[in-house]
Amino acid sequence: MSSAPLNLSYELVLETLGIRPISHFSNSRESLSPNERLKQVEYQARTFVDDLKLINQQVHYLQTFDLVSMPYSVKSAFGNATRLINPYLYITHRFVVVQFATHAGNKTLLFSPSDAHIKTPFNGTQKGLMHWLQRGFKHWLIPRHNTVESALKSTGISPGDIDFICYSNLQGQDLRKWLGSHEKKAYFPNAKLLVMSQEWEAAKDMIPLQSQNYPTDGLDGIPAEKVIPLHSSIMLGDSLALIQTPGKTQGNQTLIAHTDNGISAFSHNGISTDNYSPQYSTIYGIADYSATTNMSVIPNTDAPELSIDQYISMQLEKTIADAHPIDSRFNNVIPVAELRARWHPFALSSTLTFGEFKIGEPSSTLAQNRATVTYKNTLTNNPITSNNNQTIDSPETVHET
Numbered sequence: 001m002s003s004a005p006l007n008l009s010y011e012l013v014l015e016t017l018g019i020r021p022i023s024h025f026s027n028s029r030e031s032l033s034p035n036e037r038l039k040q041v042e043y044q045a046r047t048f049v050d051d052l053k054l055i056n057q058q059v060h061y062l063q064t065f066d067l068v069s070m071p072y073s074v075k076s077a078f079g080n081a082t083r084l085i086n087p088y089l090y091i092t093h094r095f096v097v098v099q100f101a102t103h104a105g106n107k108t109l110l111f112s113p114s115d116a117h118i119k120t121p122f123n124g125t126q127k128g129l130m131h132w133l134q135r136g137f138k139h140w141l142i143p144r145h146n147t148v149e150s151a152l153k154s155t156g157i158s159p160g161d162i163d164f165i166c167y168s169n170l171q172g173q174d175l176r177k178w179l180g181s182h183e184k185k186a187y188f189p190n191a192k193l194l195v196m197s198q199e200w201e202a203a204k205d206m207i208p209l210q211s212q213n214y215p216t217d218g219l220d221g222i223p224a225e226k227v228i229p230l231h232s233s234i235m236l237g238d239s240l241a242l243i244q245t246p247g248k249t250q251g252n253q254t255l256i257a258h259t260d261n262g263i264s265a266f267s268h269n270g271i272s273t274d275n276y277s278p279q280y281s282t283i284y285g286i287a288d289y290s291a292t293t294n295m296s297v298i299p300n301t302d303a304p305e306l307s308i309d310q311y312i313s314m315q316l317e318k319t320i321a322d323a324h325p326i327d328s329r330f331n332n333v334i335p336v337a338e339l340r341a342r343w344h345p346f347a348l349s350s351t352l353t354f355g356e357f358k359i360g361e362p363s364s365t366l367a368q369n370r371a372t373v374t375y376k377n378t379l380t381n382n383p384i385t386s387n388n389n390q391t392i393d394s395p396e397t398v399h400e401t
Contacts, residue, residue: 010231017163017192018102021232024048025244025316029309038312045319048241049263057238058258060106061099061360065151066092067114069340070142074348077271077339079301081278082285089348091271092340094356095148097155098257099363102237106363108157109164109236110191111255111266112336113148115177149187155362159188166194166242168268168336169249170203174218181221193222196244197229199251245269245317247299247310254317259359262322264332269314270300272339272350273330276318280329282351327352 014020024047028040071088096111152159165178165188179193180186203214230253233243241256248269255266274281275298278290286298297314299307314333321331334354341349 013228014234016104017228018104018107019194019228019234019236021230021234022048022241023232024051025233029246029312034308034312038315041312041316042319045316048243049320052238052241052256052258052263055238056258057101058260059098059100059239059360061097061362062257062259063097063155063358063362064094064334064354064356065097065148066094066145066356067147067151068093068142068144072271072337075301077300078275078283078286078298081289081295081298082283084284084348086348090340091335091337092145093337095151095336096255096257096266097152097157097362098240098255099360100237100239107163107236108161109166109194109240110148110162110188111165112167112268113165113178114172115148115174156364157362158364160190161364162188162191164194164236165191166253166255168245168254168266169199169252170195170218171213171249172215174215175222176218176220179222179226181223183221186226191226193227194230194234194242195227196251196253197231198246199249199253200227200229202250243316243320245313247306247308247313250306252310252313254313256320261325261359262332263320264334265317265321266334266336267314267317268336269310269317270298270333271335271337273324273333273352274298274339274350275300275335276314276333277330277351280351283348324352 011021024044025041028044029037031037031040069090069092072091074082074084074087074089077089077091093112093114095113098109098111100107100109152162167173175193176184178186178188178191180189203219206214230242233241233253235241239258243254243256243265245252245254245267252268254269257264257266270276274283274286278286278295278298281287281290290296290298295311297311297318299310299314301307317333318331321333324330324332330352338354339348339350340353340355
């Protein structure tokens with residue numbers, strides 16, 4: 001699998017963590033023609049899949065956990081693709097635990113570990129019936145199924161075993177709980193945040209259009225050595241990848257996992273299989289809309305910075321993901337926030353639902369393969385701790401500790 005030609009110091013930082021940059025998608029969006037960009041992205045996605053399957057290494061363990069369900073706007077979910085009497089549906093937020101091998105040892109990654117109590121400026125602008133219902137019936141209207149802490153405890157994986165956390169984007173995330181700050185101790189003491197540099201920089205200096213969806217102080221005081229800004233898509237070992245998928249935000253990313261059940265993509269670009277295969281949707285109006293507009297994916301529209309790029313990114317995810325093992329009309333693009341029927345009148349459900357699932361068995365002994373490396377991040381000029389009992393001051397100097 002080809003590597004991206006990047007700064008040596010940057011590559012060394014990633015190498016120490018068991019990560020390598022890849023160049024498959026580096027120049028795929030340069031054309032001024034949206035259709036040409038789409039063709040290039042789909043071609044590069046097929047090349048990436050060929051390389052991934054040629055290596056043929058699977059993750060050791062992957063499990064999803066439902067965290068919280070909440071009402072969500074039909075308009076945000078499907079745009080103009082459907083017209084329903086009830087303006088709300090239900091989505092269930094989940095996070096993913098993955099354990100996998102790298103040349104730097106076995107690693108554990110969490111994708112989208114979220115705290116249901118996080119508030120954003122948007123929360124304070126909600127008016128009318130839904131705002132009143134949330135105030136009076138929050139525990140009934142927004143049921144919690146699990147917490148990150150409880151879910152991890154059930155697997156036997158300790159907070160100290162977590163090597164990486166990452167998200168599709170940083171909307172709605174307060175990272176101080178997980179990574180620590182000047183006032184808070186990190187719940188995951190060894191974890192690093194893997195985030196596209198565009199997302200990290202944008203989240204620190206937003207315009208009002210963006211800031212409504214981010215906590216006002218969610219990044220304050222996070223130690224610089226806890227953050228790994230990424231300049232390209234990356235491979236984590238040979239079975240896991242983070243792929244740049246701009247659209248929902250400029251720095252949006254998608255988790256790709258090669259498992260015993262094939263290749264899956266975990267995404268925040270759509271809330272259901274109906275978003276990715278609208279021609280087969282059983283939700284009123286969506287299949288007809290797809291046929292009329294010739295749209296092969298339906299992006300959600302709750303925060304569209306780059307709507308054309310989001311459409312292209314969803315096609316990328318769809319091209320990479322294998323067919324669903326039960327219904328091959330759909331792909332294994334698994335929403336991080338999935339449309340789930342709960343109770344009338346919020347009873348709308350996806351044509352095909354993934355729900356919670358588990359592949360393989362977790363291991364709490366992965367920490368035995370972990371050590372500690374401290375090196376200087378050339379992007380921020382701050383020391384970063386990783387896993388080898390070494391201190392790296394520069395690409396040329398390695399000290400045993």
